[in-house]
Amino acid sequence: MTINITMAVTLAGLYSIGFYLLMQRSLMRVILGIVILGHGANLFLQVAGGPPGEPTFVGTALIEEMVDPLPQALALTAIVITFAMTTFLLALAYRSWALLGHDEVQDDVEDRRIAEAELAEQESEDETPDGERVAGFEAPEAPESRPGEDHEEARIR
Amino acid sequence: MSVLVALPVLLPLLAAALSLVAGRSPRVQRLLGVVVLSVIAVVAAVLLVHADQTGPVVLRLGGYGPPFGITLVADRLSSLLLLVSALVTLAVLIFSIGQRITDFGRRTASTAFHPMYLVLCAGVSLAYLTSDLFNLFVAFEIMLGASYVLITRRVTAQRVRPGMTYVIVSLTSSLLFITMIALVYTATGTVNLAAMPELIAELPAGVQSSLALFVVIVFGIKAALVPLHFWLPDSYPTAPAPITAVFAALLTKVGVYALIRTQTLVFVHNDAWAVLLGVALVTMIVGALGAIAQNDLNRMLSFLLVSHIGYMLFGLALFTVIGLAGVILYVVHHITVQGALFLVSGLVTRHTGTVSLQAMSGVARAYPLVAVLFAIPAMSLAGIPPFSGFVAKIALLQAGAASGTPMAIAVTAGAVLTSLLTLYAVTKIWVGAFWGPPTEPLPDADPNDDVTVGTGSTSAAMLGATGGLVLISVLIAVFAGPLADMSERAAHDLLHDEGYRSAVLGEGNG
Numbered sequence: 001m002t003i004n005i006t007m008a009v010t011l012a013g014l015y016s017i018g019f020y021l022l023m024q025r026s027l028m029r030v031i032l033g034i035v036i037l038g039h040g041a042n043l044f045l046q047v048a049g050g051p052p053g054e055p056t057f058v059g060t061a062l063i064e065e066m067v068d069p070l071p072q073a074l075a076l077t078a079i080v081i082t083f084a085m086t087t088f089l090l091a092l093a094y095r096s097w098a099l100l101g102h103d104e105v106q107d108d109v110e111d112r113r114i115a116e117a118e119l120a121e122q123e124s125e126d127e128t129p130d131g132e133r134v135a136g137f138e139a140p141e142a143p144e145s146r147p148g149e150d151h152e153e154a155r156i157r
Numbered sequence: 158m159s160v161l162v163a164l165p166v167l168l169p170l171l172a173a174a175l176s177l178v179a180g181r182s183p184r185v186q187r188l189l190g191v192v193v194l195s196v197i198a199v200v201a202a203v204l205l206v207h208a209d210q211t212g213p214v215v216l217r218l219g220g221y222g223p224p225f226g227i228t229l230v231a232d233r234l235s236s237l238l239l240l241v242s243a244l245v246t247l248a249v250l251i252f253s254i255g256q257r258i259t260d261f262g263r264r265t266a267s268t269a270f271h272p273m274y275l276v277l278c279a280g281v282s283l284a285y286l287t288s289d290l291f292n293l294f295v296a297f298e299i300m301l302g303a304s305y306v307l308i309t310r311r312v313t314a315q316r317v318r319p320g321m322t323y324v325i326v327s328l329t330s331s332l333l334f335i336t337m338i339a340l341v342y343t344a345t346g347t348v349n350l351a352a353m354p355e356l357i358a359e360l361p362a363g364v365q366s367s368l369a370l371f372v373v374i375v376f377g378i379k380a381a382l383v384p385l386h387f388w389l390p391d392s393y394p395t396a397p398a399p400i401t402a403v404f405a406a407l408l409t410k411v412g413v414y415a416l417i418r419t420q421t422l423v424f425v426h427n428d429a430w431a432v433l434l435g436v437a438l439v440t441m442i443v444g445a446l447g448a449i450a451q452n453d454l455n456r457m458l459s460f461l462l463v464s465h466i467g468y469m470l471f472g473l474a475l476f477t478v479i480g481l482a483g484v485i486l487y488v489v490h491h492i493t494v495q496g497a498l499f500l501v502s503g504l505v506t507r508h509t510g511t512v513s514l515q516a517m518s519g520v521a522r523a524y525p526l527v528a529v530l531f532a533i534p535a536m537s538l539a540g541i542p543p544f545s546g547f548v549a550k551i552a553l554l555q556a557g558a559a560s561g562t563p564m565a566i567a568v569t570a571g572a573v574l575t576s577l578l579t580l581y582a583v584t585k586i587w588v589g590a591f592w593g594p595p596t597e598p599l600p601d602a603d604p605n606d607d608v609t610v611g612t613g614s615t616s617a618a619m620l621g622a623t624g625g626l627v628l629i630s631v632l633i634a635v636f637a638g639p640l641a642d643m644s645e646r647a648a649h650d651l652l653h654d655e656g657y658r659s660a661v662l663g664e665g666n667g
Contacts, residue, residue: 018332022325022329027321030325034325034328034329034332037329037332038332040332040336041332041333041335041336041339042335044335044336044339044340045335045338045339045342047339047343048338048339048340048342048343049342068346070225070342070348071339071342074291074338074342074348077291077295078294078335081295081298081331082331082332082335084302085298085302085305085328085331088302088305088306088324089324089325089328092305092309092312092317092320092321092324093321095309095312095317096312096317096318096321099312099313099314099317100314100317100318105318
């Protein structure tokens with residue numbers, strides 16, 4: 001069995017670009033990622049049929065020289081399906097943009113709540129020893145002005 | 158006889174087209190949906206009896222023979238799941254019609270809902286019946302395409318993002334599915350599941366394992382196995398109650414079914430299966446702990462759904478007849494129970510107006526019937542005797558203990574622990590939602606969308622549909638003996654697949 005290097009490299013490129021875009025924050029890039037990934041998958045299905053050959057019409061060529069028609073039929077079906085799903089996704093993205101006014105992927109609310117709770121816990125832990133130390137020494141700085149804290153809060157916001 | 162196999166796919170598709178045409182006449186739409194799903198249930202019952210007594214029922218589409226043509230096969234497993242799914246979809250449809258009539262009156266039409274719901278049913282049926290890998294992909298797409306529409310129908314600002322997550326994750330898994338088909342075709346030169354095992358067995362061991370792993374990942378996203386489950390608790394709870402119920406009951410189980418079918422039929426069982434046992438354990442524990450951490454009723458139920466997918470994977474990973482029999486029993490039990498729980502959650506939120514367990518209380522005193530409808534499936538989910546969950550769990554635990562490897566014993570212990578954690582989670586729901594003094598329903602936070610909560614009203618149809626599902630789950634426990642025998646025969650078919658393969662490949666009753 002021979003391997004078509006050009007096809008292999010093209011497929012690797014399409015899949016990597018697709019997955020890279022899929023992990024972006026902007027919804028439009030995610031959709032482009034899906035589209036490119038879809039192209040990659042459909043091309044792969046096509047490549048699965050083996051090397052190029054004669055078209056599969058009875059009587060036009062020897063059977064040994066014909067390509068395998070099944071992956072072509074499968075790829076055709078898969079292309080139609082990915083096409084339809086992409087259209088739906090685009091419509092949904094438009095709806096989402098119309099409703100929300102931006103196309104950034106939302107933060108996970110649950111995750112932020114956990115992070116906030118953790119931060120609040122840290123603050124209360126930090127404050128208790130500080131309060132005890134106050135007795136003999138100068139009062140510590142207000143927690144807001146601590147470096148790093150601002151960064152943390154900004155991230156959570 | 159063989160033409161019956163096509164009906165569960167063809168009827169809902171045709172009815173969906175008719176339903177779309179009759180979009181202005183809600184009565185025709187409702188009647189069409191209920192009649193078609195009832196007919197499918199009857200057909201599935203006939204197929205089940207026939208498959209059990211005389212072997213798989215086969216239909217070659219278009220008369221093309223194997224390995225080129227597409228073959229539909231109803232063996233014991235397929236027709237059993239088909240029957241349960243038809244009953245659940247029917248109950249959910251009645252619930253949904255009842256809800257619609259209660260909220261908006263008898264005359265309002267919901268044009269897109271009925272056709273899409275029927276298309277979803279057609280996709281589910283096709284996924285159970287097909288014996289062709291590519292056709293399975295098409296079935297998944299029919300099912301998912303309809304589910305995209307159902308989950309994003311009349312979205313509002315709060316619901317559009319979860320819907321988006323669902324669509325993008327499902328699309329990604331579909332594209333991986335195409336990749337998997339391409340890989341399998343490159344390796345074997347066929348997409349016929351029955352013709353595949355011999356060809357797969359000739360491949361080098363490494364190629365076999367990577368193909369098997371790829372299949373697990375593709376269907377694992379669908380079935381929400383733990384490293385791949387993140388999308389589920391984020392997207393399911395936002396849809397209206399009946400839609401969440403049908404998704405939770407069926408869509409993940411179709412993933413599990415595809416996993417069972419491909420792993421038992423196509424791939425050779427080897428040492429790499431210990432990985433699956435590990436995944437099963439992690440799925441059970443993470444799902445149950447995730448559920449306990451939630452305050453949102455629907456999110457909690459979604460995490461419990463993830464957790465119990467672990468049980469099904471556990472039985473599959475054991476790869477013994479009793480293990481697989483346990484899985485089949487568990488899938489049947491879980492489809493009805495999870496559907497019922499989400500419907501009850503719909504009833505509860507209509508009375509409380511919120512999904513927050515902290516904000517609601519006293520449903521048991523105000524609406525004792527709803528409390529009973531919750532208590533039975535909840536205890537069943539936790540595996541308390543004498544309910545259906547106990548029957549299914551004991552079968553899996555026995556299979557785990559019988560297999561005897563250290564890993565299997567560890568997962569069995571994990572399964573018992575998960576059972577207790579599930580009990581804790583449902584107790585938390587009970588204490589939060591059902592005990593205490595009754596409260597006035599809170600106003601609907603998002604009145605424009607399809608998720609109607611806090612109206613305080615339910616109708617006989619909604620209660621009846623939920624009650625029907627609960628009754629089915631009780632009946633599963635009552636007829637546990639015959640059902641367990643049937644599951645065991647189905648599991649035997651799965652492990653000794655000559656019958657299935659000769660039915661698909663042989664000349665047979667074409």
